[in-house]
Amino acid sequence: MASRAISKDVIKDKIKELENDIKQLIYISENNSLDLTDKINSLKDKLSNLKEEEFSNLSPYEKVCISRDIKRPTTKDYIDNICTHFLELHGDRLFKDDPSIIGGIGQIDEYKVTIIGHQKGTDVKENIKRNFGMPHPEGYRKALRLMKQAEKFGRPIITFIDTPGAFCGLEAEKRGQGEAIARNLLEMSKLSVPIIVFVIGEGGSGGALAIGVGNDICMLENSVYSVISPEGLSSILFKDASKSKEASDVMKLTSEDLYNLNIIDNIIKEPLGGAQKDPASVSKEIKSYIVDRLNYYKNFSKEEIIKQRYDKFREIGKCL
Incomplete structure (x- = not known):
């Protein structure tokens, strides 16, 4: 080393x-x-x-660092680049709006879609406003409200994952953080419209999975997706959070690892230095993938869409 x-x-x-x-x-x-x-x-x-x-x-930990770069494009950046029109919708209709998750209705070529994603900030002030991309329960309930609305009107769903994890503060737990995440997992598994998921930065734990149950799961080359952060794992296994580099080496959290394990379906290449070096070209690849997959699902029945998603997750782990 x-x-x-x-x-x-x-x-x-x-x-x-x-x-x-x-x-x-x-x-x-x-x-x-x-x-x-x-x-x-x-x-x-x-x-x-x-x-x-x-x-x-790059080592796994170096990819973790690139995925956390504050200059990395956010969900909003990709929405601006791939949509000709986008209308953001707010609130969970139960408690309040959570700015760490944004969502709304967009147009991508001929397709009207619902887009939902974690939103980090591009500076300290915005990161505080967005809670560093760590949603409260109302964020996940807003996401579910928009997904159910999408199903009602037959709109495909696009999600962008970029979070260290769900917010674990006392107030979030009081308002039912665990239930909100579990409810999303249950409801997403039954939605009758195609769901295409992109991991664009950090994909942390249940905070990521709560909007990650899709028919297709795609990762940017230098993004990561795991059940816990390297720092969290090293604290548990090694009793030392500073050993996060060693933890990253054994976690199988990179896009290449997850593709080889058949957990994700596709990897989008990034420019040298990461997506932050050329957001426009990465956005073009994301848009191309979305249109290609929506063309594929165009003639699927509702039952076939649900079954395809179910079968995909049932297959995970069989190669181990």
């Missing part, structure tokens, strides 16, 4: 050095009427090769 860490650090230092050299050459070229194109392009090629080396063969 030590030699790997050293080599990664060396590569990062070289990348920063090359980026500075390129900026300086561009500045000199523009301000002195010098043609340094060949030299700049040569350095850009070296930079591209170094970045590819840095981001190939």
Whole structure:
């Protein structure tokens, strides 16, 4: 592990050095009427090769870190990129609106869909407002209300998962956090419209699964999906939360691990450095996958949609 860490650090230092050299050459070229194109392009090629080396063969924990990057695109970013129209709906009709889950009705090409997802913030202030993407029970009840509405009007459901987990505060437990999650699992298993799930960042525990029971489950390449965080697992197994790197290595939480275990159906490739480097191209891939799967389910009966989802989850674990 030590030699790997050293080599990664060396590569990062070289990348920063090359980026500075390129900026300086561009500045000199523009301000002195010098043609340094060949030299700049040569350095850009070296930079591209170094970045590819840095981001190939990432360790599970390195993928955890990328999935948590505050610059990573959020549910709202993807909605803005893939929908021609979107109307956000609020409230669970029982207690209040939970801003850590957003949802509403959108148009993706010819399809009118209901979209629901965890919403983190892009800065400290918004993260506090959104509770760092950790929903209260009313968030899951809002999600269920929108899913039942989607079924009533025959709209497919798209969900985006990005949460460390459901909020575990006393007030959330008092309002029935466990029941809200369990109710969503039960009701989603019986919905008669297609459900397409995307894990776009962290997929943490029941907080993620509460909107994750789908006909198709797709993960972005550098996202993670697990029953507990690496820090939580290391606290339980090793009695030391600082051993989260070691915990990540045994958790099978990466997209590649889960694809090989037949838990997810597809992996969407990300640019070097993660989806945050080119949200538009990742959004294009997500949209393409949604349209392809909705075309596939177009002629399914309600009973066939429910059965396909049921069979999918019954198959999980048979390869072990």
